[in-house]
Amino acid sequence: MTAPTSVLTFDVGKTGCRAALWTGGVRAAEAEGPGPVGLAGAGGTRAALEAMSATAAGLPGGPASPATVVAGLAGLLSAPQQAAPLLDGLAARFPGARVVVTSDAVTSHAGALSGRPGVVLAAGTGTSAVGLGVDGVLHLVDGWGYLLGDAGSGYTIGRAGIEAALREDDGRGGSAALLRRLVARWGVPREVPRLVHGADNPARVVAGFARDVFDAAREGDPHAGRICTDAAADLADAVAAAARRAGLGTSPVVAVTGGLLGAGPVLAGPFDLALAERLPGVARQEPDDDALAGAHLLATRPDLPHHGASSTRDPRPTDAPPETP
Structure with missing residues (x-):
C-alpha cells in the first residue's frame, strides 16, 4: 500500500x-x-x-x-x-x-520496533509495557492509570518524593533534601494538597516532582536514591512480564519510550541491572x-x-x- x-x-x-x-x-x-x-x-x-x-x-x-x-x-x-x-x-x-x-x-x-516482535516499555507520567510475540498477539502489562497502577512511572516517583518531603515536615522521618525542594517549588507544605487536588491535571503536577527526586538522588540523598531503585525494579518487572506473556523467552528485544529514562544513570542504571536479573539475555535498543x-x-x-x-x-x-x- x-x-x-x-x-x-x-x-x-x-x-x-x-x-x-x-x-x-x-x-x-x-x-x-x-x-x-x-x-x-x-x-x-x-x-x-x-x-x-x-x-x-x-x-x-x-x-x-x-x-x-x-x-x-x-x-x-x-x-x-x-x-x-x-x-x-x-x-x-x-x-x-x-x-x-x-x-x-x-x-x-x-x-519503536518498526512493527517487529519485542517489548516496548512506555515510561513517562504513566507506564505500560507491550509485548508482541511471533504470533502477532499484543500483550499489555500495567497501564492501569495513576490511581490503580503505573508502577515506576513519573507519577509514582513524584508521589513518593512528595510523601517523603511531607513526612519530613511532620517529623516522621522523611527526606530533608526533598522537603527543601518541595518548599522551593510550591512554598508552604500545607498548601501542597490544595495545589495538587485543585489542578486541572493532578497527575502531571505530581509527576513534575520526579525531577526533584532525580536531582536529590544525583546529590546523594539516600531516600531519593531508594525511590529511583524501587521504580527501576517496577519498570523491569513490567518488561519481564510482557516478555513472558508474549512468549519471547529471556532474550527479547526491548526498547524504552516516554522520556523517563532521560533522567540518566540515577534511574537508567538500576533499571538495566534489574532488567538483566529478570531477563539475562535481554537486548535493550534505542527506539527506531x-x-x-x-x-x-x-x-x-x-x-x-x-x-x-x-x-x-x-x-x-x-x-x-x-x-x-
Missing part, C-alpha cells in the same frame, strides 16, 4: 499532545500542546478531542484535509468504550478522512522511531498486527482504489 497523500497522526498522553502531518510518507510538520487528564474521567473523551483539535490547529499551515487520521491515546486500552465517541469526534473534525484510534502504547510499540511514526505505520501498513488493538472508521466504499501519494 503506498503512502496516503496526507496523514495526520496524534500521540495523546496525560501531560502532552503531539501531532504530525505527513505528506507522501514524509513528516512535513509537527506541533505540540497540553494533554487531557485521561479518558476514564468525566469528560475525558471531550478533553482528548479538544486537545487534538487545538494541537492540530498549531501545525504550520493547519492540518488541511488529511486522507487518514490516526490517534494513539493514553488509557484507551483500559477504556475501550471511548473508541466509538473518539471515532465520531475525529470524523466530524476531519470529514472524509479514514480514522483510526488506538492506545498510545500500541503506536509507541509500532514506532516515536509514537507518531508508529501511528503513520498503522495508516500505511494494513499487515501490522497492531491493527487488532485498533478501531477504524473508513468513509470510503470498500472497493475504493488505494490512496496514492
Whole structure:
C-alpha cells in the first residue's frame, strides 16, 4: 500500500499532545500542546478531542484535509468504550478522512520496533509495557492509570518524593533534601494538597516532582536514591512480564519510550541491572522511531498486527482504489 497523500497522526498522553502531518510518507510538520487528564474521567473523551483539535490547529499551515487520521491515546486500552465517541469526534473534525484510534502504547510499540516482535516499555507520567510475540498477539502489562497502577512511572516517583518531603515536615522521618525542594517549588507544605487536588491535571503536577527526586538522588540523598531503585525494579518487572506473556523467552528485544529514562544513570542504571536479573539475555535498543511514526505505520501498513488493538472508521466504499501519494 503506498503512502496516503496526507496523514495526520496524534500521540495523546496525560501531560502532552503531539501531532504530525505527513505528506507522501514524509513528516512535513509537527506541533505540540497540553494533554487531557485521561479518558476514564468525566469528560475525558471531550478533553482528548479538544486537545487534538487545538494541537492540530498549531501545525504550520493547519492540518488541511488529511486522507487518514490516526490517534494513539493514553488509557484507551483500559477504556475501550471511548473508541466509538473518539471515532465520531475525529470524523466530524476531519470529514472524509479514514480514522483510526488506538492506545498510545500500541503506536509507541509500532514506532519503536518498526512493527517487529519485542517489548516496548512506555515510561513517562504513566507506564505500560507491550509485548508482541511471533504470533502477532499484543500483550499489555500495567497501564492501569495513576490511581490503580503505573508502577515506576513519573507519577509514582513524584508521589513518593512528595510523601517523603511531607513526612519530613511532620517529623516522621522523611527526606530533608526533598522537603527543601518541595518548599522551593510550591512554598508552604500545607498548601501542597490544595495545589495538587485543585489542578486541572493532578497527575502531571505530581509527576513534575520526579525531577526533584532525580536531582536529590544525583546529590546523594539516600531516600531519593531508594525511590529511583524501587521504580527501576517496577519498570523491569513490567518488561519481564510482557516478555513472558508474549512468549519471547529471556532474550527479547526491548526498547524504552516516554522520556523517563532521560533522567540518566540515577534511574537508567538500576533499571538495566534489574532488567538483566529478570531477563539475562535481554537486548535493550534505542527506539527506531516515536509514537507518531508508529501511528503513520498503522495508516500505511494494513499487515501490522497492531491493527487488532485498533478501531477504524473508513468513509470510503470498500472497493475504493488505494490512496496514492
